[in-house]
Structures are given as structure tokens and as C-alpha cells.
Amino acid sequence: MNHQCSSCNSNSVIEFFADKSKSLNCFFCEACTLVFVINGDSEVTPYEDQNQSSPDHIEHIQSYAQEMIQNLDLHHKSMVVEIDSRDGAQLNLFEENGIPCIGFERMSQAGVDANENKDNTIKEYFGVEQAWSFLSESHPQSQGRKADLVIVHNALTKVQDINDLLEGIALILKESGTATFESVWIKYLFDEESINPFMHATSFFSTHALQVACSKHDLEITDIQYFDLNGGMLRWFVQRKGLHIVSPNLTVFLGEEVESGMTDKDLYLRFGELVTGI
Numbered sequence: 001m002n003h004q005c006s007s008c009n010s011n012s013v014i015e016f017f018a019d020k021s022k023s024l025n026c027f028f029c030e031a032c033t034l035v036f037v038i039n040g041d042s043e044v045t046p047y048e049d050q051n052q053s054s055p056d057h058i059e060h061i062q063s064y065a066q067e068m069i070q071n072l073d074l075h076h077k078s079m080v081v082e083i084d085s086r087d088g089a090q091l092n093l094f095e096e097n098g099i100p101c102i103g104f105e106r107m108s109q110a111g112v113d114a115n116e117n118k119d120n121t122i123k124e125y126f127g128v129e130q131a132w133s134f135l136s137e138s139h140p141q142s143q144g145r146k147a148d149l150v151i152v153h154n155a156l157t158k159v160q161d162i163n164d165l166l167e168g169i170a171l172i173l174k175e176s177g178t179a180t181f182e183s184v185w186i187k188y189l190f191d192e193e194s195i196n197p198f199m200h201a202t203s204f205f206s207t208h209a210l211q212v213a214c215s216k217h218d219l220e221i222t223d224i225q226y227f228d229l230n231g232g233m234l235r236w237f238v239q240r241k242g243l244h245i246v247s248p249n250l251t252v253f254l255g256e257e258v259e260s261g262m263t264d265k266d267l268y269l270r271f272g273e274l275v276t277g278i
């Protein structure tokens with residue numbers, strides 16, 4: 001059976017792991033380096049990938065809010081949007097500083113329960129359709145305002161259609177705006193020698209894979225931060241292509257991904273053999 005990359009649509013994809021009993025198939029795209037998972041069993045389980053109440057996580061989201069408010073000069077006329085906002089803990093930190101916020105939350109039951117009475121949470125997935133609706137002046141929450149900051153910290157590993165998500169973000173993002181994405185760095189995903197993370201995910205992005213995906217939507221990665229959290233994770237800063245200064249960090253991380261073999265199929269094939277033998 002021929003498979004296509006769920007991001008760049010290339011047919012140059014290699015299956016590096018399959019478990020028939022779990023209907024789980026894991027692929028690496030040689031064209032854009034995306035790792036993607038087809039889980040035929042059922043819908044992907046809502047992925048609670050980090051302990052949301054751990055002190056480390058709370059400190060992480062607090063320092064993120066402070067950094068963004070300061071660096072992007074966010075205020076009462078700004079607009080912050082979070083995709084997969086879960087229980088709203090991250091957005092609350094902006095809201096308590098008087099910054100207008102809107103969350104999209106569909107998947108997790110915790111998110112649905114916590115947001116039941118909040119009128120700034122839209123209980124839908126986010127994509128192009130929601131973006132057009134968001135841009136309408138009659139939209140009850142946005143009233144047509146574009147976003148200064150779009151937060152995508154819980155969505156990447158379970159995204160169903162990355163192109164729909166990125167196109168939606170490109171539509172609602174101001175020219176001066178910033179979107180930040182977070183995910184486990186795929187470099188460390190293989191350290192555990194376990195297939196578990198793949199059973200709860202649709203895709204794992206390297207910096208290379210995210211850069212390729214962004215460029216199709218006139219966006220680009222302009223900076224990267226590494227955090228020693230959840231086994232090692234990255235935060236990518238994404239802005240409109242060609243309008244902003246690109247940090248030298250980008251070249252550093254891209255180089256490290258090449259050096260550690262993340263852009264080559266061998267790493268994935270070796271991992272597949274290893275976990276098949278377990």
C-alpha cells in the first residue's frame with residue numbers, strides 16, 4: 001500500500017515500525033523528515049503528555065507568559081489565541097494581565113469540563129474554516145481582530161491536518177505577530193527505546209519538518225529555544241516569511257538535527273528493528 005506524507009504529500013515515505021495487533025504504522029518522510037503515525041485502532045487518544053500540575057510545568061507556562069507579554073509588548077488591545085487550550089491554565093496567565101484571549105479546545109475532557117462556563121473558549125478544532133469565521137467582525141469573541149500571539153503547545157503531536165492548522169494560523173496572524181509551537185524534540189524520543197509515545201500521537205516534527213510545513217503557508221521559523229522538560233523539548237517561534245530577523249539559533253538546531261541523524265532514514269529503521277525485537 002502506498003502512503004503519502006501527511007504534511008508535504010511526498011510518496012517517499014518509509015515505514016519503520018508496524019504492529020498489526022495494534023493497527024499501528026509509523027512512517028518517516030524522506031522529503032520533509034516528518035515522522036507520522038497511522039493508528040487504525042481508533043481515534044488518537046487525547047494525549048496528556050505532561051503532568052499539567054507539576055511545579056516544573058507551572059513554572060514553564062508562567063515564565064512563557066511573562067516573556068511573551070514583555071517581548072511582544074502585549075496589552076489590553078492585543079489578542080492571544082491558543083490552539084488546544086486544554087483547561088485554560090496558560091491563557092489565564094495572559095487574561096489576568098488584562099490581555100484578551102481566545103482558546104480553541106476540542107479534544108480533552110479536562111479541557112471541556114474546565115471551560116464549560118468560559119465564553120472565551122471555542123469548543124472546536126482550529127483550521128481554515130474556524131480562521132475565516134474568526135476574522136469576521138460579527139464573530140462573538142474576536143470581533144474580527146487578528147492575533148498578536150498564537151500558542152500551539154499541545155497540538156502538534158496530535159494534529160490531524162497540519163496544512164489546515166498552519167493555513168488557519170497564517171490567516172489569523174498579524175503581520176507583526178508570532179506563533180509559538182512546542183513539542184518533544186524527536187532527537188530524544190528514541191532514547192527511551194519504546195513505542196509508547198507513538199501510540200498516542202499522529203506526528204512528530206523536527207525543526208526541518210516544521211520549517212518545510214511552515215514554508216507552504218508563507219511562514220518561517222525565526223527562533224528556537226530548548227527546554228530540559230518532558231525529556232527534552234523545543235519551542236519554535238514562527239512568523240511571516242521574509243518580514244522578520246531569523247536568529248542564528250535556527251542554523252544551529254538544523255545542523256544538530258543533521259549531525260544526530262534525524263534527517264536520515266537509518267535512525268528510524270534502526271529504532272524500528274530495536275523495538276520490534278523487544
Ligand SMILES: [Zn+2]
Binds near residue numbers: 008029031032033034
Ligand atoms: Zn513529508
